Amino acid sequence: xxxxxxxxxxxxxxxxxxxxxxxxxxxxxxGYSDRITRAMALQYGxxxxxTEMISAEGLVRGNKRTFEMMNRAEGESILALQLxxxxxxxxxxxxxxxxxAGADLVDLNAGCPVPKVIRGGSGAALGRDAKALYRALxxxxxxxxxxxxxxxxxxxxxxxxxxxxxxxxxxxxxxxxAAVGFHPRxxxxxxxxxxxxxLIAEMAASTKLPVIGSGDITDADSAAATLCQTGCxxxxxxxxxxxxxxxxxxxxxxxxxxxxxxxxxxxxRIAAASFHFNAAAAAFGEETAVREIKKHLSGYITGWxxxxxxxxxxxxxxxxxxxxxxxxxxxxxL
Numbered sequence: 157x158x159x160x161x162x163x164x165x166x167x168x169x170x171x172x173x174x175x176x177x178x179x180x181x182x183x184x185x186x187g188y189s190d191r192i193t194r195a196m197a198l199q200y201g202x203x204x205x206x207t208e209m210i211s212a213e214g215l216v217r218g219n220k221r222t223f224e225m226m227n228r229a230e231g232e233s234i235l236a237l238q239l240x241x242x243x244x245x246x247x248x249x250x251x252x253x254x255x256x257a258g259a260d261l262v263d264l265n266a267g268c269p270v271p272k273v274i275r276g277g278s279g280a281a282l283g284r285d286a287k288a289l290y291r292a293l294x295x296x297x298x299x300x301x302x303x304x305x306x307x308x309x310x311x312x313x314x315x316x317x318x319x320x321x322x323x324x325x326x327x328x329x330x331x332x333x334a335a336v337g338f339h340p341r342x343x344x345x346x347x348x349x350x351x352x353x354x355l356i357a358e359m360a361a362s363t364k365l366p367v368i369g370s371g372d373i374t375d376a377d378s379a380a381a382t383l384c385q386t387g388c389x390x391x392x393x394x395x396x397x398x399x400x401x402x403x404x405x406x407x408x409x410x411x412x413x414x415x416x417x418x419x420x421x422x423x424x425r426i427a428a429a430s431f432h433f434n435a436a437a438a439a440f441g442e443e444t445a446v447r448e449i450k451k452h453l454s455g456y457i458t459g460w461x462x463x464x465x466x467x468x469x470x471x472x473x474x475x476x477x478x479x480x481x482x483x484x485x486x487x488x489x490l
Contacts, residue, residue: 165383166411169203169390171366172305172334174261176234178203179390180379180407182397183337183370184238184263184309186270188451191229192436196428197397198231201404201413205232206392209265209279212241212250226257238309240265242277242288244295251296255304261334262304264293266324267311269343280343283310286323293331302332309337309368312355315344321355325363337368337392347395356386368392375403376410383411399455401428422460429456430483433476442476449479 169176182189182197184206194205207225214222228235237259241247251262266289268279275281282289289308296306308328313319321338328336340355341347351371360367366389369382374396382391397403402420420428432452436445450471457467466482473479 164412165380166408166413169366171261171307173303174234174305174334176204176390178408178413179383180404180411180413181368181390181392182206182404183392183394184208184236184265185394185398186268188398190225190436190440190448191227191232192432192439193452195229195231195435196401196432197404198229200401201408202393202397202401203390204234204236205229206236206238206263209238209240209268210250210254212239212243212247215239215250215253216246223257226254226259228258234260236261236263238263238265239296240268240273240278242282242292244291247292248295248299251300251304251306255300260304262296262300262306263337264296264306264308266292267309267337267339267343269311269346274343280311280314283324284314284318284320284343286320286327289324290327290331293328293333297332305334306332307335307337308333309339309370311343312338312340312352313342315342318342321359322362325359325365329363329365333365335366335368335389336363337370338388339370341371353382353386356382356388360387360389366390370394376407379403379407380410397455399429399452399457422463425456425459426483429453430480432456433479433483437476446474446476446479 169179180203182202182205186208189208197205210225211222235258237254239250254262265279266283273279310324312321338356338359340352356369368390369386369388370392373379373391373393379391433445433449436448453470457463470482
């Protein structure tokens with residue numbers, strides 16, 4: 157791989173009736189992908205940014221906080237909304253509610269390995285059962301019609317003895333899904349070990365659906381390698397983007413997207429963290445923003461002498477005033 161743009165792996169992706177302008181996506185991450193974080197990703201070059209997974213049950217029950225998670229981000233021309241649940245009727249109604257709220261694409265999470273999710277038969281537990289996955293997706297597709305793409309995100313299987321991604325992809329095809337997001341780790345691996353990129357290549361070669369590859373995409377080179385080595389239609393960046401929205405612009409430039417991209421300076425990193433915090437405070441309230449920004453700070457505050465000390469001070473700060481002081485040139489020594 158090299159950075160001379162000769163690969164030209166960057167390009168649009170058709171997902172059902174929807175054309176995405178490019179193939180670098182911000183993944184849905186529970187507890188992270190709120191509308192401010194999505195706006196940051198889009199501002200820095202992501203072509204699509206998924207919401208965090210939203211409870212289908214919460215939408216159907218009319219939960220106010222759940223409904224607020226569907227709010228469109230600033231600059232979000234395509235609202236890709238991810239649902240989780242296990243009951244076809246509930247997922248179907250939740251998909252309708254999502255479309256009524258403005259969703260342009262509805263994704264079903266069938267890969268989350270978190271115990272509280274799989275205990276209810278959702279996430280990876282749903283992906284484990286191809287017949288149940290088919291019923292869930294079919295109900296969603298039938299409820300919103302073919303004009304709104306319904307997609308699904310899966311893992312390679314439950315564990316190494318139960319790799320069922322082939323059955324899951326067949327179920328998605330038969331149900332009318334428009335694309336498959338694929339994280340080639342098992343539920344048992346959670347986020348450890350290495351994602352098996354060869355499985356993405358197998359899937360891309362075996363299905364007519366666009367495959368969106370994810371797992372261990374932490375920089376421009378790994379994004380290019382995933383696209384080049386697997387033939388997938390797009391890449392989905394998750395943990396590599398936490399506190400690091402520049403990954404989208406650097407990946408885009410590396411893949412052939414004609415956008416300027418340089419490594420951010422310490423001043424730019426601190427300014428971006430400050431902007432993120434202030435935008436979150438305006439959207440969600442200052443108390444919530446103090447708590448939420450700390451998830452992103454390790455990514456923003458890194459890469460220079462003194463960053464570790466500043467990060468520690470930020471992590472133990474408890475007031476918005478102190479956070480703002482530390483994230484200002486008056487409170488920071490570079």
